[in-house]
Amino acid sequence: MIRALLTALLCVLAAPCLAEVKIQEVTSPGGIKAWLVEDHGIPFTALEIRFRGGTSLDAPGKRGATMLMAGLLEEGSGKLDSQGFAQAREALAARFGFDADADSVSVSAQMLTENRDAAVALLHQALTDPTFDQASIDRVKGQIGSIIQAHATDPQQIASDRWSAAAFGDHPYGSSDLGTPESVQALTRDDILAAKAASMTRDRLFVSAAGDITPAALGQVLDRLFDGLPATGAPQVADVAPRLDGKVTVVPFDTPQSVVVFAQAGLRLTDKDYFAAALLNQVVGGDGFSARLMNEVREKRGLTYGISTHLVILDHTDYWQGGFASGNEKVAEAIKVVRQVWAETADKGVTEAELTAAKTYMTGSYPLRFDGNDNIAGILVGMQMVGLPADYVTRRNGLIQAVTLADVNRVAHRLMTPDKLTFTVVGHPDGVVSDP
């Protein structure tokens, strides 16, 4: 007991100090806001850009338009065709990434200090003046079609898609944002222009930077980068509650191992119980090898290679989801064990020792995320998207430490609903059938 207390105390005292991560809130002369962590140690800057809304803003009947549009941003702009753009980027040794998900269109860039102005000019061109030429549209459609096809025979993807469809139905969260082969094939250049006009505008912009750049220089970069971007886009979609009826759905698929996705209701980041729930998740199915599910399903019984759970918080919904894969002959037992762990935790809660371990892990691992310009920029833009203040970085660990065992166990009773834990199983599971 004394040893445990001492360890805990040492942890608190010795945890890396996050006061060193100094976030500056920068406003450009043109009025664009960004967060910055300045570090002149390595001569490059990482930039993260998000436009809220993402593929959820696909117009009715145009599923896949935003994803296709994001994929085309690097395929030529201004006077450069696809090859010319890629060659210019290579010559600058800049790195650009364009992507989209259910909640945002994202742009990541890393640029050398040496030629930053030229890299910014090139990225500006991609953001504001993409060509969307027909040859590139056809080629990228082919690539997306190929991914859709690959997903159709990937048990992991099938499980996730089937779960989403059952939970969210017609809401954009209920279907793959790649679109269907038919919907993608039907998209025209006008649809792509419309998708860009809907999703990439200044009223939904979030920016962060980390690395070798001063606030003043970042201000200039911001004004140049977003010059000419339209002010407003499409309205955001409605919130949706996942439908979780506690049933098991089996999707027959020819594979030696069944893939399982399970979920129940979650909670918002703004919920007063959020940190208690995050600690509870860490104890039940968190990262690493010491969580209850990992221990019961893998370590004790050898039923899987890995199992974990996450509190998923999207802009318009939230849920608590987990997943694993298990041999067709063993998956019934694995599901039974998951249900047992869930019911037992809901009923009896967690122990003081488990909570202490979860706290030291969550508080101790937090500073480890802030290693490197790329990671810092990513965390900063994510915080802005979910509405956290800049000083959250220094307050967050204190909020976790303040959670009591009574809090966590109260939340276990409140939140965990074993009878609503809903399973999607893809494979040929022995002894598992769909509930009517």
Add this chain to the structure above:
Amino acid sequence: MSRIVGALALWLLIAPAALADQVTTFTLKNGMQGIVIEDHRAPVVTHMVWYRAGSADEQRGKSGVAHFLEHLMFKGTKTVPGGELSKIVEANGGYDNAFTSYDQTVYFQRLAADRLDLVMRMEADRMRNLILSEDDVKTERQVILEERSQRIDSSPEALFHEQLAAAQFLNSPYGTPTIGWRQEMEALTRQDALAWYRHYYAPNDAILIVAGDVRPADVEELARKYYGPLKPSDGIVPRKRPQEPPQLAERRLSFADPNIAQPMVTRSYLAPQRRHGDQKQAAALTFLAALLGGNAQTSLLSRSLSFDQKIAVSAGASYDGTSLDPTTFTLYVVPVPGVSLADAERAMDKVLADFLAKGVDPDHFARLKTQLKAELIYKKDDVGDLARDYGQALTSGLTVEDEQAWPDVLQSVTADDVLAAAKALFDRRHAVTGWAMTNAGQEDLP
């Protein structure tokens, strides 16, 4: 456009020497090597122990034992009972894991820099003091079989590549998958695991790499304290594995699985690796892979097959020269629907033939060299990545000096070197060509 070319010329003035890694080394009396990579930007440390023992060092018939033992290394010792190591690391806010490959087995932890003492003590302890019960072995064997099901048997692409490698190597153990063949994994015993452990897990077969907010003198002192007293193993001799005989016959495979979403053609060639003091050819092949199939827009395969002829969804080439024994250089094409694998393969071969006839485009080559220089800057942002590069090199027959010379060797490669390396490489007698398709008989191999 002209502004951008101007910028390129400017950028080339940066001297890589100004960015020399902060790397120091030491060796303990028992033969354990130590490498320290300093990065003081954040109070974090990565602690790794690399063993010069991978699946390619296994005895025939015992495939998977290196990886099996890696799993079993978490089962505990007298002072740190089963499962406790990970729990202690996690309770200290850290993360720990391990991985096994052909040439190495690696254990690592990442946590606050002032906890280095703790993880070093536990890692040193399990290097010599592992305890395994029959129950541990039985349960963990189920876990590795589930891992094989998840990573390989559920993925027709992974099965296809397993078959390709098996056909590529006539005698080298690289033809056997690291995770093991299922029937051999099922038969692995506690005795097999312990024999492997006792033979290879010793300071004279291990390399310690510590990267992050640490001072080299402090790391060496801790290493002397924890790793210093460990007894070296008598069994560690220079690794000499079965080598390839002359490969005299081209091999062609036809693989069919209803879950192959995309028919594809893949060709691998037997290729030389980076050798101690002799890395030039591997450097040339590194450029060759980038020129032929690196970038999805500008590489030759993409440009010809995806852009000009519009017959491929994607096409590429890959080569990683950090390997103890000769390795592979791989090309692939995923044709668009309606284009046969035969036509895709012919088009791929035409790109290779044209390249051999016309040589290297100097602008393309210059851009790649610029990017490789920039890599040295970007890489400094991730000290864990640098640590992995050193570990990989040192467990693949290379030295710290070889690894430090590598960027200069790359910059010294000429267009003629690349062409010469390509001519030596592209010999179909050394190659395996595989067609992966959805239905057997969908298309017949020529």
